[in-house]
Amino acid sequence: MEDPRNEIRDVVLGLTDHPSLKGQAAVLQKYFTQDVEFYNVWLNAKGLANLICIYNMGEVFLNYVGCEFQNIAYDETNNNLSVCVCVFIRPRAFLSLHLAYLCFNVHLELEDVVKSGRTVKKIKVERDYFIRSPTLEIIPIIGKIHDSDNIRFFLGHLEAGAWRVATWIFVMMWHSLLAIFGVVFGTVMTIQE
Numbered sequence: 001m002e003d004p005r006n007e008i009r010d011v012v013l014g015l016t017d018h019p020s021l022k023g024q025a026a027v028l029q030k031y032f033t034q035d036v037e038f039y040n041v042w043l044n045a046k047g048l049a050n051l052i053c054i055y056n057m058g059e060v061f062l063n064y065v066g067c068e069f070q071n072i073a074y075d076e077t078n079n080n081l082s083v084c085v086c087v088f089i090r091p092r093a094f095l096s097l098h099l100a101y102l103c104f105n106v107h108l109e110l111e112d113v114v115k116s117g118r119t120v121k122k123i124k125v126e127r128d129y130f131i132r133s134p135t136l137e138i139i140p141i142i143g144k145i146h147d148s149d150n151i152r153f154f155l156g157h158l159e160a161g162a163w164r165v166a167t168w169i170f171v172m173m174w175h176s177l178l179a180i181f182g183v184v185f186g187t188v189m190t191i192q193e
Contacts (some may be wrong), residue, residue: 001031001121004110005074011108011123016064016087021056027056028052032123033111039127062089065099079121081108100143103131139144 001007014027028051038054045151047055059062070084086103109125 001110002118004121005072006085007031008081008108009069010070012067012069012083012085015055016067016085018066019059019064021059022060024055025052028055032126033113036123037125039125041128041130049105063092064088065090068101079110079112081110082106083108105129105131121167 001011011027011031015024019027028048032048032051034048035046036048036051038051040164043054045051064087066088068086068088070086071082072084073082075081083106084103085106086101088099088101090099105128107125107127108123110121111124112119113122114120
């Protein structure tokens, strides 16, 4: 990449906007180094050949249908690029009937590479940070509930309230048991005297 801030859109679109497996491989070979490192919530990998397999496997199982960019930030002095993006998928496990999206921040570390007498930037390290749990996001109905902040706050308050009630019941039962044991053992002690 000669202009990472603008070219990163082409890279992400080439990987997630109705890609073919060969198209993904071509994008990865063009923009990533041979010794690229990939870090994700599900797996880590090193090497371009492994990364091509991972992206191809993702396309086969998740069925990428597009993406929406939220923000792109480029730190030229440290050669870092950050992309906030939502990738739309139709998982084949659900017969492609369920449209879901995975929102995450992608942190890319770039490396200067001399190619045909010009210096270009290639991606050396990719780190994916999911905003929500990707495992829950792709499950129909549960994914929509998990993605709603209002429902999540409601469920959080409900869980906290249930925990308070459970601890109150436990404390009351504990005190009742102590009182019962106190009476029983107190009575036994009185009879023995």
